[in-house]
Amino acid sequence: MSASDTPLHGTDSSPGAWLGRATAMLVLLTFAAFFIVPLIWLLIAPSKTDRQLLLDPPFALGSLNTLLDNWNSLVAFQGGLLWTWIGNSAFYCVAALAITLITSIPAGYAMALTEFRGRRALLAVTLIVMLVPSTALVLPVFLELSAVKLIGNPLAAILPFSFFPFGVYLTYIYFSTAISRDLLDAARIDGASELQVFARIAMPLATPVIALVGFFNFTGNWNNYFLPYVMLPGRKAPIQVGLAELLSNVPQFNPTNAASTTISLSALALATIIAIAPVMLVFLFAQRFLVTGMTAGGTKE
């Protein structure tokens, strides 16, 4: 029934083709709504009081004053705990980002463009570990780190965050397609040392892959819940864990909560916006670049 890929610019104007195009368009727009409506609602919610959330139409705007009130109550929550969480997230993610780049860019380069003993074995292990979801290793890493008494230490998040085989793979693919071995050999014949070859030829060309690895590492770590939840309890938690923590202070969801400070539903929506803001900004800025990067993944043959 659905004419799934009728070209929407088609020249065929028979009723059947028209119906097909209309159906395809309807499918596209329905899913666009599915993906975007929750986010639009989320952006509007903090400008309303909880009463307005319940009674007003879902997309009616609230007021700026209410937004400020929600902001103030959120900032005041446990003496600015929200900023502590955000600060923690920033610290863990930026530290991990630095270590990830330092470890994975040279490693990907070496696997793509140099010969050494065990290269193919390392590559095979990297591919395999890359496809294992990172959550599968959370509890084993926790058990390991608790054996060496690192739980509660920021390193318990930073170090596992910095192990990023997918980044090594991306760098590997990038260098093997973007730079030819002949180019490097020519530089070697001209007397460049191996380190010079890397610094003067490979690095200047590596900007796109550094950005791509950095993007995936940062956003993945920022959004990670399970690992820090297990490793870093209490005030050391990052924002994702903090967000779930806020939830237990919302009376609607937790009526038995006797805590003196409570969080309103709309303040919780605001907290969610703040939690996703950094990643969302990176997403919007990197949009064109990312779409190309992701599709390039599909076009490499």
Place this chain on the structure above:
Amino acid sequence: MHSDVSTPHTTVVHPQGGGLVRTSVRGASVERAQGRIGLIFVSLYTLFLVAFGIMPSLYAIFLAFTKRGAFVGFDNFVKVFKDYRFLPAVEHVGLYLLVWLVSLVVLVVLLAVIVHAVGVRWLSTSMRFIYYIPGALAGASSVMVWLFVLDPTVSPVSFLLHAFGLGSFVETVQADHLPITLAVIAFWTGAGGWILVMYGALNNISRDVIEAARVDGAGPIRTAWFIQIPLLRKWISYMVILSFAGGTQLFVEPRVLSQASRGVVSQDYSLNQLAFLYAFKQSDFNGSAAISLVLLVVSLALSVYFVFRGGLFERV
């Protein structure tokens, strides 16, 4: 044995690590300098690989087969499998995977094919972008958004929830709807990225092939079914394997829903939650390691299969 993988120019390294024969064409000293720098460059990464990939797996194996340091064979596994919470958890995760993977394959392919066929450039670009945006939210924040959407009292689509006869949040997260609910959340965050990947793969199909099909009288649906989708097979199986492995790890969604629903969603809904309870509530690291190991083996098996049989190693 590897007939579907090997071509005359690729050699497949066996997991056992045999066959590292490479013939050298360059001078020995250059080779040695390269070998040195290569090893130095991979050393830090290898350290992390050992510390956070291999060691934890080995340690989990050790814990899973011992009790207070003494070897106990499969006792921990038997205990965990006999736990009254284990089978329901397997069933929950299985149902969720079924709903999620089927909808993922059908809808991602359908949407990618339609978006690819859209001739109006800005429309196609903005659709892809809109589908991809929720990918910025993962973990707790995406569940947070869906807490609001699923609560009929505040939901922007409360009319839809009411149409399904759902009057309160507690009703929407009843156990029998939960696999669908969780699949919807996972689809919302994850589908956009896959649509982009499929779109890229569709772009890669040569125009001549499509043109030839049209000349032969194939309409858009037949072209999609007989030409485009078969050529997407590799990417579809990649998506299914990664999503399956990821889906078995279900943790954050049921955990936050459980917190939000006053326990209507149980704390031991998924396998990872059960492993978590073993470690943190019962202080039984051996039992926890046993469950984690089962999950890890499933993921590892899938990934090894895909790397060596699915053609990922072909290009290496």
